[in-house]
Amino acid sequence: MQDILINWTPQETRVAVVEHGAVQDLHVERTLERGLVGNIYAGKVVRVLPGMQSAFIDIGLERAAFLHVADVQQAAEAGRTAGGNPGTPPPPIERLVFEGQTMTVQVIKDPIGTKGARLSTQISIAGRLLVFLPQDDHIGISQKIGSHELREQLRARMTELVQLPGGGATGGFILRTNAEDATDAELADDIAYLRKTWAAIRERSFKLPPASLLHQDLSLLERVLRDLVKEDTHTIRIDSKQQFGVLKAFGEVFMPSSVGKLELYKGERPIFDLFNIDEEIARALSRRVDLKSGGYLIIDQTEALTTVDVNTGGYVGARNFDDTIFKTNLEATQAIARQMRLRNLGGIIIVDFIDMSREEHQATVLAELKRQLGRDRTKVTISGFTQLGLVELTRKRTRESLAHMLCEPCPICDGKGQVKTARSVCYDILREILREARQFNPKEFRIIATAAVVEMLLDEESQHLAGLSDFIGKPISLRAEGNGSPEQYDIVLM
Numbered sequence: 502m503q504d505i506l507i508n509w510t511p512q513e514t515r516v517a518v519v520e521h522g523a524v525q526d527l528h529v530e531r532t533l534e535r536g537l538v539g540n541i542y543a544g545k546v547v548r549v550l551p552g553m554q555s556a557f558i559d560i561g562l563e564r565a566a567f568l569h570v571a572d573v574q575q576a577a578e579a580g581r582t583a584g585g586n587p588g589t590p591p592p593p594i595e596r597l598v599f600e601g602q603t604m605t606v607q608v609i610k611d612p613i614g615t616k617g618a619r620l621s622t623q624i625s626i627a628g629r630l631l632v633f634l635p636q637d638d639h640i641g642i643s644q645k646i647g648s649h650e651l652r653e654q655l656r657a658r659m660t661e662l663v664q665l666p667g668g669g670a671t672g673g674f675i676l677r678t679n680a681e682d683a684t685d686a687e688l689a690d691d692i693a694y695l696r697k698t699w700a701a702i703r704e705r706s707f708k709l710p711p712a713s714l715l716h717q718d719l720s721l722l723e724r725v726l727r728d729l730v731k732e733d734t735h736t737i738r739i740d741s742k743q744q745f746g747v748l749k750a751f752g753e754v755f756m757p758s759s760v761g762k763l764e765l766y767k768g769e770r771p772i773f774d775l776f777n778i779d780e781e782i783a784r785a786l787s788r789r790v791d792l793k794s795g796g797y798l799i800i801d802q803t804e805a806l807t808t809v810d811v812n813t814g815g816y817v818g819a820r821n822f823d824d825t826i827f828k829t830n831l832e833a834t835q836a837i838a839r840q841m842r843l844r845n846l847g848g849i850i851i852v853d854f855i856d857m858s859r860e861e862h863q864a865t866v867l868a869e870l871k872r873q874l875g876r877d878r879t880k881v882t883i884s885g886f887t888q889l890g891l892v893e894l895t896r897k898r899t900r901e902s903l904a905h906m907l908c909e910p911c912p913i914c915d916g917k918g919q920v921k922t923a924r925s926v927c928y929d930i931l932r933e934i935l936r937e938a939r940q941f942n943p944k945e946f947r948i949i950a951t952a953a954v955v956e957m958l959l960d961e962e963s964q965h966l967a968g969l970s971d972f973i974g975k976p977i978s979l980r981a982e983g984n985g986s987p988e989q990y991d992i993v994l995m
Contacts, residue, residue, distance in 0.1 A: 505729060506766075507722065507739040508773050514721045517778045518729060524781045525876075526729075526842045529906055530721035537562075537608040537618055538899050539627070539718025541702055544568075544606040544620065545711035546598050554594045557617075558606055561712035564617040568606065570594040572621035574636050603711045605702075611900045614804065626695055626702075626716075629727060629755045630680035630688060633695035637673035645678045655680070662688055672696065679731075694755075722748055726756040728878070738764045740772040785843045786904055792836055796829040800840060802904060806849035809837055813855060826855045827862045831869055838873035841881075847898025851891050867892065913986045921988050923953045927962045930954070931969055933992055938973040943994035946977045950990035955981040 508515040511532065518526035530536065542560035549556045557565040575597050598604065610619035626633045640659045642652040655676055662685060663674060672695075680688065698716070705715045719727060722744060725737065737759070739745050745765040752760040766772045773779050784790065790798040792814070799810040811833045813825060837852060852870075857863050863886055870892065874881045877896070884893040910916030921929075934946050948958065958966050958979060970977045983989065 503731060503734045505725060505734060505737045506772050506775065506778065507725065507737070507741075507744075508771070509722065509739060509741040509744045515773070516721060516725055516729070517773065517776070517781075519776050519778075522776065523839075524776060524778055524843065525839060527778075527782065527785065527845075527903060528721055528729075529903070531906075534906075535720070536611050536718075536900050538611055539608065540714060541605060541607045541624060541716040543706050543709055543711050543713045543715055544604055546600050546602045546604065549595055549598060549600055551593065551595045556594060556598050558604075558620055559712050560606065560608075560618070560620070561714070562612070562618065564612060566606070566608070566612075566618040566620045567616070568598070568620045568622070570597065572609070572619070572623060573597050574622040605706050605715065610898065613898070613901055613905070624699075625675075626698055627677075627718075627727065628691045628695045630677055630683050630691045631695060632675040632677060633692075633699060634673040634675065635671075635699045639673040641673070641675035643676055643678045643680075646676065646681045651681070658685065659688065662692060672699070723751055726752050726759045730756070730759045730762065734759075734762055736764050737762045738766045738772060740766045781843070782903070782907075785840065786908060790836055790840055792829070792832050794829060794832055796832065798833060798836060798840070800844070800846075802844075802846070802902065806851060807846050809840075809850065809852045811852070811854050823858060823862070826857055827859075827866070830854045830857065830862075830866045834866060834870040834873050837870065838877065841874075841896060842877060842879075844903045845900065846902055847879075847896050850894050850896060852894070853891055856890050920986060923951075923957045923987055924962070926950065926954050926987055926990065927957050927965075930958075930990055930992065931962075931965060934969060934977065935973065937992060937994065938975065941994055943975065945995035946973075946975055947980060947993040947995055948977065948990065949980050949982050949993060951983055951985070951987050952981040953987055954990065955979045 502521065504519045506517045506519065508517075513532065514530045516528040517524050544558040544560045544566070547557050547559045547565055554570040556568045558568050560566050570591055570593070573591070573594070575592070604622060605624065606620040606622055607624050608618045609621045612618045623637075624635055626635070640656050640663070642655055646652055646655065659674060659676065663672070674692070674695075702716045705713075709715065718724075726748065730737065739748060742765060745763065749760060749763055752763065768775075788799055788801060790800065792798070796814045797812050799812065801808050801810075811830060813829050833854065840846070841850070854866060857866070867883070867885060871883055874883065874894075879899075880897040882895045886892055911918075914920045930948055930950065934948075937946070948955070950958075966977060978995075
């Protein structure tokens, strides 16, 4: 049983997916920082890089976006048609695009950190039941739909529906999972809507200048109905009367089967208090995740990858040590899969389970991890245990993680997670004064530092400070100032 809670304010939309009383998924969209994935632009090629087989495209953002040769439509077509050999390399980027060229592109990955958005010229537009591929003629069926026979039946129905009155077909389609029980009339309506949307995009591409937005993907509020609602969704509760009306009107046109699940929340408590969701968000931003058994996870995000370390902690419940480790690792698989969704972790993820001596335990833990990750809507690939006993996996990254969206690097430690001790800073200061005394001849040296550093210089390090003053033959005074980083100090020549 699934419930979806929507907390809406003019500046921010927050969506929580709750299953069996526990938050399983979080989505946050801020009005001023709305994601770009799915948006279609008229882009202008500003630079072609043959060495990287890529190009930089101006789509009107602060940073130029990135287009790799594998995401160019002509390259993909060449790879499919060249003798049917999927390993055939695509034509080089310099033969496909040139500087100053205007092209229609779609964002497939949001700008993350210092990296610009990633683009593709292989356009796809998602509808309620279908995904439209205007440059293709392929009919694809979601692998999550039933049996092979059912998929072939759906493919035959779609082949007939996409035919135009004059013969032939324009564009390919992929049936989404929720199209399994759709009628021909519903599929035909979605086909017509998607073709009309594409026609409008093409018309704007001829009229608007380069670096213009041609099509914007649905807002998070609308994507709730399109992407998050499932058969077992019980309710969709929203706490804004205005947006309830907007969402209901949108649903009646595009997702009529979901409208009956919509509810306007009128309770006195904030809607996210119903399942302590704000507390879950706070926990999803911390390094440590406690397990019910007493074990815990330590999750660290870096620029290159994310590491998850599993620890037994205070768990001593099993009969022997091997069983304790096995049960902790088994419990951790569910927590890891859930945290990956809550935090929207992407890219390379390394899981360091507690070492297991028995191979059957390793196989069981890996199978359970795969089962838990099978619920993830985002593509996850697991490579299994390495020789060092680590599990490597990748999760497709399309938008910022929850931590990157809600937090910023600490101004004290600059994101390192640690700062020098007061004693280390004291020794840095003493060395700096000695260096300055060899070059300059002031009447006095004045140290301006944090209170902790000044206190240590007056107390535990006073003997070293006095010895330095005698050695250089100059007085050294102290002044405590500022509450910033203990590493920050000034030495003033008086």
